[in-house]
Amino acid sequence: MLFWRDTPMPTLKSVVRSDPEILGGTPVFAGTRVPLKNLLDYLAAGDSLETFLDHFPSVTRDQAVAALECAKDLLIARAHPAR
Numbered sequence: 001m002l003f004w005r006d007t008p009m010p011t012l013k014s015v016v017r018s019d020p021e022i023l024g025g026t027p028v029f030a031g032t033r034v035p036l037k038n039l040l041d042y043l044a045a046g047d048s049l050e051t052f053l054d055h056f057p058s059v060t061r062d063q064a065v066a067a068l069e070c071a072k073d074l075l076i077a078r079a080h081p082a083r
Helices: 036-044 049-055 061-078
Strands: none
Touching: 036 049, 036 061, 049 061
């Protein structure tokens, strides 16, 4: 993992922004105009994180990993236990 133990894990709000003035409110990586959906689309298509980062140099590795960690946490928190 890229984050040190003494560094708090980023929150979704610190990684992703949604502003009606930026791409009509589409969630983007903070400080960029790159939609978060682009990362998910790249990964779903079988591309590597490296390929995504090469194509979108304004997104840092830490931002991308943090977004994926936040997504994982949200999915796990909303999952229902098997019955």
